[in-house]
Amino acid sequence: MKKNIHLSAEPLEIGTCRDFASGNSNGAECIFIGTVRNATDGRTVHQLHFECYESMAMKEMDKIAGKALEQFEISAIAIHHRIGTLAIGDIPVIIAVGAAHRGAAFSACQFAIDTLKESVPIWKKEFFEDGEVWVSAHP
Amino acid sequence: MKKNIHLSAEPLEIGTCRDFASGNSNGAECIFIGTVRNATDGRTVHQLHFECYESMAMKEMDKIAGKALEQFEISAIAIHHRIGTLAIGDIPVIIAVGAAHRGAAFSACQFAIDTLKESVPIWKKEFFEDGEVWVSAHP
Amino acid sequence: MKVLIFGAARDIIGKRELDFPLPTNPSVKSFRENIFKEFPELKKLNALAFAVNEEYANDDDVLKNQDVVALIPPVSGG
């Protein structure tokens, strides 16, 4: 039962996440990579800025990893999130899950990213040509 | 609409698959990695051997990629399968999917590995301490 | 009480941190009413959650002077 939580202003590394999720009893690994898209609702995005409530975000990510290990038959999960300013193609989040069987790996990985987006206190500001907006903040 | 199919006796590379699935209009990538487990039903596995009907396997993998691009809102999919002799921890299969949104990336990736396991003419022989067996061949 | 302010809420209040008086009835609900009175623009947010000492709080939770409260506008990580 292993979990690895990481929150950093430095670029995230897929290999690091994968190494963590790997193990000889695994038959399957599922890796989710979030990337900065070049557009939202048809408007061109130039960059993103992520800020967070760091201590609470770490706690919430740790809870998600713990729940994933409880609810699914997985052997390890890594949840890495980046903060600060990101450009198109950069990686804000990586979730890597290792399991004996693929069903659990997929389910746990999807659960983790879905829950992260609901509960972890991280906020994304999108920068467009003509302004900037905190995502989802206003109706 | 991009698909990339690869069947090889050389080690598979996650980075190559990911590069293929990446793109600036993507917000999500889902990568599935199959790995050789050290045990099946409690029996220790020493190595695996994969053989295939190469020309047909390429066609079937190409069909799966085509269906995934048709059925899900994804931008690219790479399906790489290794053949020959593999040791514990080696990677027989990688499927990488890029999409604007994560739901489609997960669904297409899971569809692709599920279908690959049903239809692609590749056969796995497991080597145990006391013998070898073609997986799923006999009741 | 120390209040931490993030994201869109910070743009409204103009500060990362506030010292805010403990409500007479020291529930999270009363705190919300008081902070909304002080900064009515907060009502324009899609939603506003509160954390007390790094845990999401409910309306009925009781606040103490040494608690750290945080204003949590809709999160958008990932």
Added chain:
Amino acid sequence: MKVLIFGAARDIIGKRELDFPLPTNPSVKSFRENIFKEFPELKKLNALAFAVNEEYANDDDVLKNQDVVALIPPVSGG
């Protein structure tokens, strides 16, 4: 007719490839009956599918002498 043989089926037949006569009624179904008669051990497989010219075939598909048939025991890739 050229017949390709893979996996567990090859262990039974002992060859990677066979030359097998086109059945009198040249359907996939007849071919299956004939090859099962020649190699009864094939019945012990969990399942056995057939491909004709690199495509999965149905019982009713009609075979020609120049077709390449493949014996496909249960696949186990991935």
